Amino acid sequence: MMRWGLIGASSIAENHVIGAMRELGGDIRLVASSNPERAAAFARANHIPRATTDIGAAVSDAGIDAVYISSTNEKHFAQAMAAIAAGKHVLCEKPLAMTLAEAVEMVRAAEGAGVTFATNHHLRCSGSHRTIRDLIAAGRIGRVLSLRLFHAVHLPDSLRGWRITDPGAGGGVIPDITVHDADVARFLLGEEPQTVVAQMCASGLGQGVEDSAMSVWTMPSGAMVMSHESFTHPFAGSGLEVHGTEGSILATGVMTQQPVGEIALVTAAGRVAVPFSDHNLYVQGVSEFVAATAGNGRSAANGWDGVASLAVALAVREAARTGVRQTVSYGAAE
Numbered sequence: 001m002m003r004w005g006l007i008g009a010s011s012i013a014e015n016h017v018i019g020a021m022r023e024l025g026g027d028i029r030l031v032a033s034s035n036p037e038r039a040a041a042f043a044r045a046n047h048i049p050r051a052t053t054d055i056g057a058a059v060s061d062a063g064i065d066a067v068y069i070s071s072t073n074e075k076h077f078a079q080a081m082a083a084i085a086a087g088k089h090v091l092c093e094k095p096l097a098m099t100l101a102e103a104v105e106m107v108r109a110a111e112g113a114g115v116t117f118a119t120n121h122h123l124r125c126s127g128s129h130r131t132i133r134d135l136i137a138a139g140r141i142g143r144v145l146s147l148r149l150f151h152a153v154h155l156p157d158s159l160r161g162w163r164i165t166d167p168g169a170g171g172g173v174i175p176d177i178t179v180h181d182a183d184v185a186r187f188l189l190g191e192e193p194q195t196v197v198a199q200m201c202a203s204g205l206g207q208g209v210e211d212s213a214m215s216v217w218t219m220p221s222g223a224m225v226m227s228h229e230s231f232t233h234p235f236a237g238s239g240l241e242v243h244g245t246e247g248s249i250l251a252t253g254v255m256t257q258q259p260v261g262e263i264a265l266v267t268a269a270g271r272v273a274v275p276f277s278d279h280n281l282y283v284q285g286v287s288e289f290v291a292a293t294a295g296n297g298r299s300a301a302n303g304w305d306g307v308a309s310l311a312v313a314l315a316v317r318e319a320a321r322t323g324v325r326q327t328v329s330y331g332a333a334e
């Protein structure tokens with residue numbers, strides 16, 4: 001049984017990850033927050049026996065095996081490094097850090113300490129994305145020509161805090177959603193984005209950070225990726241399309257935290273609906289992390305996956321800021 005410490009009294013922990021941990025038999029021993037009242041209220045509401053503001057004591061608590069870090073983005077680095085130094089396994093939220101150098105340092109430190117380090121990229125845990133990846137890998141659409149990612153959503157009122165106002169906390173749609181899209185492209189196509197061009201803007205919610213971005217990426221195979229993220233689109237719906245020489249995969253409603261959506265495969269033979277598993281994305285991700293800590297397989301998205309998704313997002317923001325095409329720098333990753 002995994003004994004967990006939560007670092008961050010966050011919405012994502014409360015709404016998705018705590019339930020996933022408990023469904024898998026995990027025991028959540030403590031929650032650490034920067035604010036004593038919030039820590040206590042979060043612990044009460046979520047039936048967690050201990051609340052603390054002492055992050056150092058939390059991450060080195062002898063009663064826990066792993067931490068889940070879901071604080072705001074600028075805090076991930078120091079918290080992860082402290083947990084790794086204390087010998088704990090780390091499941092860290094995306095983006096892993098504010099800079100590529102920090103993200104690489106976190107992943108290297110975990111390797112050096114012999115602990116499991118994973119990135120909570122939930123989309124690659126979904127039945128829909130895994131089915132699409134399998135269709136591509138089986139050659140069902142031939143050679144992939146392009147991938148279009150539609151991830152322009154409407155940020156709920158409850159999340160309209162640091163995400164839309166605070167660049168210092170890692171706000172902005174690019175660190176928030178483009179990182180996920182980068183992970184999806186890497187996962188589906190099995191290759192690393194090479195160069196990017198991009199535009200970004202604030203279209204109603206962003207104050208000092210972008211709330212919308214569009215970008216185009218090149219891939220080593222020659223495939224092109226088009227990616228759209230936003231916080232301000234109430235009715236756009238999400239989806240992705242993969243177009244190949246022998247067919248297209250059209251998926252609607254699949255860029256979400258829920259196991260929903262539809263997949264159609266269109267080829268010369270016609271259009272067929274493709275079924276997929278409706279398992280919980282977060283249960284899947286946590287389960288693969290827990291298995292990895294026991295030496296069984298790898299996490300759904302490991303640390304280097306988190307480094308790579310951050311690298312793409314940083315390149316997109318730089319391309320949008322400068323108007324100049326960027327070559328994605330993966331740092332000294334892998």
Ligand code: NDP
Pocket residue numbers: 007008009010011012013032033034035038039070071072073093094095120121122159161176257
């Ligand atoms: P929240 O804003 O809910 O929580 C982030 C931090 O903000 C908390 O750790 C807490 O700090 C602080 N906080 C929480 N409530 C309040 C409040 N009422 N007033 C002031 N501060 C508050 O963020 P999210 O849960 O949306 O995101 C947390 C992390 O998870 C981010 O890194 C994000 O990118 C990632 N994320 C990942 C998702 C995924 O599916 N993989 C989905 C959503 C988010 P403290 O801990 O110090 O109390």
